[in-house]
Amino acid sequence: MPAKPHRTIRLKDYKPASHEIDSVDLDINLEPEKTRVTARLKMRPNPARETLADKLVLVGQGLELVEVKLSGRKLGAKDYAVTADSLTIKAVPEKPFTLEITTICNPQANKALTGLYRSRDMYCTQCEAEGFRRITYYLDRPDVLSIFTTRIEADAEAAPVLLSNGNLVESGKVGKTGRHYAIWHDPFKKPSYLFAMVAGKLAHIRDTFKTMSGRKVELRIYVEPGKEDRCGWAMDSLKRSMAWDERRWGREYDLDIFMIVAVSDFNMGAMENKGLNVFNDKLVLASPETATDGNFESIEAVIGHEYFHNWTGNRITCRDWFQLCLKEGLTVFRDQEFTADERSGTVERIAAVRGLRAAQFPEDAGPLAHPVRPSSYIEINNFYTATVYQKGAEVCRMLQTTLGLDGFRKGMDLYFERHDGEATTVEKFVACFEDACGVDLKQFMLWYSQAGTPELVCSLRYDTKSQTAELTVEQSLSPSPGQPKKKPYQIPLRMGLIGSNGQDIELQLEDGSEPRDGVIELTRAREKIRFKNVPSKPVASLLRGFSAPVNLTFDQSVEDLEFLMVHDSDLYNRWQAAQTYATRVIINSMKSAKATTQPGLELAMALRHTVSDESLEPAYRAQFMSLPSEPDLARQIRSNVDPAAIHEARDRVLKVVGQELAELLQQLYERNRAKGTYSPDAANAGKRSLRAAALSLLVRRGLPADITLAAKHFGEARNMTDQLTGLGLLADIAGPERTRALAAFEKQWSGDLLVMDKWFAVQAMSDLPDTAEQVEALLRHPLFSLHNPNKVRALIGSFAQANQLNFNRPDGKGYQLVVSSIIELDGFNPQVAARMLGAFRSWQTLEPGRRKLASKALETVRSHPGLSRDAYEIVTKMIGSEE
Numbered sequence: 001m002p003a004k005p006h007r008t009i010r011l012k013d014y015k016p017a018s019h020e021i022d023s024v025d026l027d028i029n030l031e032p033e034k035t036r037v038t039a040r041l042k043m044r045p046n047p048a049r050e051t052l053a054d055k056l057v058l059v060g061q062g063l064e065l066v067e068v069k070l071s072g073r074k075l076g077a078k079d080y081a082v083t084a085d086s087l088t089i090k091a092v093p094e095k096p097f098t099l100e101i102t103t104i105c106n107p108q109a110n111k112a113l114t115g116l117y118r119s120r121d122m123y124c125t126q127c128e129a130e131g132f133r134r135i136t137y138y139l140d141r142p143d144v145l146s147i148f149t150t151r152i153e154a155d156a157e158a159a160p161v162l163l164s165n166g167n168l169v170e171s172g173k174v175g176k177t178g179r180h181y182a183i184w185h186d187p188f189k190k191p192s193y194l195f196a197m198v199a200g201k202l203a204h205i206r207d208t209f210k211t212m213s214g215r216k217v218e219l220r221i222y223v224e225p226g227k228e229d230r231c232g233w234a235m236d237s238l239k240r241s242m243a244w245d246e247r248r249w250g251r252e253y254d255l256d257i258f259m260i261v262a263v264s265d266f267n268m269g270a271m272e273n274k275g276l277n278v279f280n281d282k283l284v285l286a287s288p289e290t291a292t293d294g295n296f297e298s299i300e301a302v303i304g305h306e307y308f309h310n311w312t313g314n315r316i317t318c319r320d321w322f323q324l325c326l327k328e329g330l331t332v333f334r335d336q337e338f339t340a341d342e343r344s345g346t347v348e349r350i351a352a353v354r355g356l357r358a359a360q361f362p363e364d365a366g367p368l369a370h371p372v373r374p375s376s377y378i379e380i381n382n383f384y385t386a387t388v389y390q391k392g393a394e395v396c397r398m399l400q401t402t403l404g405l406d407g408f409r410k411g412m413d414l415y416f417e418r419h420d421g422e423a424t425t426v427e428k429f430v431a432c433f434e435d436a437c438g439v440d441l442k443q444f445m446l447w448y449s450q451a452g453t454p455e456l457v458c459s460l461r462y463d464t465k466s467q468t469a470e471l472t473v474e475q476s477l478s479p480s481p482g483q484p485k486k487k488p489y490q491i492p493l494r495m496g497l498i499g500s501n502g503q504d505i506e507l508q509l510e511d512g513s514e515p516r517d518g519v520i521e522l523t524r525a526r527e528k529i530r531f532k533n534v535p536s537k538p539v540a541s542l543l544r545g546f547s548a549p550v551n552l553t554f555d556q557s558v559e560d561l562e563f564l565m566v567h568d569s570d571l572y573n574r575w576q577a578a579q580t581y582a583t584r585v586i587i588n589s590m591k592s593a594k595a596t597t598q599p600g601l602e603l604a605m606a607l608r609h610t611v612s613d614e615s616l617e618p619a620y621r622a623q624f625m626s627l628p629s630e631p632d633l634a635r636q637i638r639s640n641v642d643p644a645a646i647h648e649a650r651d652r653v654l655k656v657v658g659q660e661l662a663e664l665l666q667q668l669y670e671r672n673r674a675k676g677t678y679s680p681d682a683a684n685a686g687k688r689s690l691r692a693a694a695l696s697l698l699v700r701r702g703l704p705a706d707i708t709l710a711a712k713h714f715g716e717a718r719n720m721t722d723q724l725t726g727l728g729l730l731a732d733i734a735g736p737e738r739t740r741a742l743a744a745f746e747k748q749w750s751g752d753l754l755v756m757d758k759w760f761a762v763q764a765m766s767d768l769p770d771t772a773e774q775v776e777a778l779l780r781h782p783l784f785s786l787h788n789p790n791k792v793r794a795l796i797g798s799f800a801q802a803n804q805l806n807f808n809r810p811d812g813k814g815y816q817l818v819v820s821s822i823i824e825l826d827g828f829n830p831q832v833a834a835r836m837l838g839a840f841r842s843w844q845t846l847e848p849g850r851r852k853l854a855s856k857a858l859e860t861v862r863s864h865p866g867l868s869r870d871a872y873e874i875v876t877k878m879i880g881s882e883e
């Protein structure tokens with residue numbers, strides 16, 4: 001039975017709301033299964049409305065309506081109409097009025113984790129994008145901004161802490177009922193998606209921050225009692241975020257208190273609710289024993305991200321959900337810049353590009369491709385994507401590259417000045433840069449409307465006689481769903497020409513001008529750029545710092561790549577040269593598996609120089625020796641992908657590299673041992689990552705001594721970073737060491753659910769042949785639960801999205817396993833189920849055997865009765881574009 005079609009929402013159909021809401025008074029009476037909410041809305045017709053305002057349609061879901069009063073008068077059943085997702089008041093006056101609505105909802109039964117729900121014993125809310133309608137009937141859309149006052153009442157023992165947005169204005173007991181209440185008032189207008197409320201048994205840590213204008217802000221992080229000692233890093237990150245936003249962008253915090261609450265059951269990473277951020281606990285809680293360096297880094301980045309939303313998202317919000325990148329792309333860009341400034345710019349850039357290529361490029365190349373600003377959707381929750389977030393951030397970065405740091409800052413200043421307090425659009429955002437810098441960004445706007453990753457094909461010709469170098473660049477863009485034909489982009493191409501002495505040659509264009517910071521602005525489908533006064537044949541370094549989200553094809557010799565790996569002044573491109581080189585070696589070795597020379601010998605030699613260069617940061621050198629992943633290689637191969645063949649070829653090459661560099665790797669491993677107590681800072685983390693990279697290449701050799709070393713690394717670990725490095729390596733090696741390590745880890749950490757997520761993930765990512773069976777067994781492990789999204793991501797997500805080899809097992813076992821879990825999950829948490837389905841986004845690039853099995857698995861999902869709208873949209877797009 002085919003799932004029923006769902007309504008498509010389109011950007012071009014946007015219309016202003018019929019009414020404005022001047023203020024909202026919420027009265028939330030918490031009971032596990034019957035929470036009573038009264039909303040008093042002061043409303044008036046919207047002057048910008050395009051329709052009559054003689055009736056009012058509010059949205060609501062899963063609500064039991066108790067009573068409606070219009071300007072004090074109780075309405076009878078004839079005065080309104082209720083459907084499964086709306087409440088229509090048939091006649092309202094075309095002047096200001098108040099509406100008082102009382103409803104009941106059931107937080108205990110809410111397993112979708114949107115709206116008001118319970119996480120363990122806590123009450124919490126998640127309203128973005130459309131969760132507020134599960135709390136009360138409302139104009140639940142981002143362009144309706146209002147002032148919220150929230151009264152929360154609950155059992156004083158079950159929920160001693162009551163929190164909402166803004167400032168606490170009153171609290172006290174409710175007679176002798178055993179209940180108590182708190183009233184919060186948020187003086188800033190906000191859309192309903194930024195509303196939050198939390199209640200429960202919570203402990204907190206506190207600190208203060210003095211803003212640049214001298215105001216004192218109270219900072220609090222709330223957690224389950226007993227976890228307070230794991231909040232220090234989050235607090236430290238918060239204070240550094242606040243200071244950085246002032247320093248770098250002149251943005252100051254605006255309320256007297258800023259609160260973060262960590263919850264265990266959360267669909268996403270975190271949420272920027274005004275003054276009351278709600279976080280997935282894995283992005284708050286950290287101690288050296290329980291969190292890895294990577295966890296510490298993500299906590300810093302996400303704390304920053306949500307905090308930065310206060311200006312880019314909350315003070316200035318989105319007019320409609322099509323504008324999501326306006327807040328998300330920009331805020332990711334801001335958090336990336338924060339990480340770059342706090343840590344290392346190059347290492348951050350490499351990480352961001354790895355992430356973009358791993359998550360966004362395949363999205364852009366497959367059936368789920370959509371522009372940074374989509375023009376239609378069925379379920380908005382499906383559009384919190386790598387394209388909106390990461391590519392959206394790249395678009396902001398390109399603006400900064402094109403306009404320069406100062407020009408970009410001027411545009412941002414104007415944006416804050418012009419649009420503070422508004423719900424606005426991408427056009428208005430870009431217009432600020434045009435106005436502040438006096439430039440025309442019409443062509444640039446195509447980055448928001450066209451999907452797909454542009455291909456740049458470059459070639460370089462040198463003419464000795466005239467001493468000129470000529471770069472030819474062609475850009476092209478293949479069709480994507482709904483977009484058969486595309487226009488050329490404006491692309492900032494940062495580049496350099498390097499002389500035989502290894503030094504950059506001053507770039508001089510034909511007209512004598514010098515490109516600023518080495519940036520050439522491409523605007524046409526094909527262009528030639530001529531550089532004069534080039535004394536000898538140069539080596540070109542193109543797309544430095546990955547100045548645009550494109551695929552670059554540039555026919556470079558192995559010698560040129562080796563030269564760049566050693567000499568490029570742009571460290572990002574040195575790393576890129578190594579990646580390109582390694583990719584070439586591995587893919588060539590797939591084509592001729594019986595080649596006489598050992599593939600990887602020259603690669604090892606080429607890597608040696610940089611890896612052993614003590615003047616470079618350890619974290620950078622660790623990145624340098626982390627060779628392309630299996631999905632990286634699959635992306636280069638593009639069609640008829642055989643994941644097993646990729647795995648084998650990569651293994652073969654890495655083994656040779658491990659053997660060739662063994663001595664150096666052993667030295668790195670020994671010399672970078674951390675001294676003293678653990679510190680999560682970038683320098684110390686960098687050393688650990690260098691040791692881990694060295695160890696992981698060494699282990700590739702597969703010698704008994706290597707396995708012993710990995711086991712020793714695990715056994716002697718004094719922090720989670722080292723412990724997990726050891727466990728991850730052993731997880732790929734069948735034998736007693738593996739069994740012992742997994743058992744020891746489980747025994748040590750079975751009381752800590754967050755740490756156990758790592759134990760699930762490590763097994764799901766193993767390349768051993770029975771991994772699918774292991775995952776199947778782990779689904780029945782007593783600590784596993786489909787109701788906890790972190791568990792789902794750790795076990796099913798890691799297997800489907802980070803284990804290319806075993807998810808794509810040739811007998812289809814991987815697909816079946818994932819699909820049956822997704823179907824079960826979709827029954828109560830469609831948002832996470834739909835996200836998991838994304839694992840299939842590249843199924844059409846597989847070789848025919850696997851393609852057929854994947855298609856069958858997707859068909860099983862599509863034909864499942866009662867499929868959610870979320871899963872329906874993803875699965876139909878995924879299958880649909882095959883014709």
Ligand code: PHE
Nearest residue numbers: 128129268269270271272384
């Ligand atoms: N707005 C959140 C962020 O990126 C993401 C989010 C979306 C969280 C929807 C929950 C639900 O910061």
Ligand code: ZN
Nearest residue numbers: 305309328331
């Ligand atoms: Zn965000």
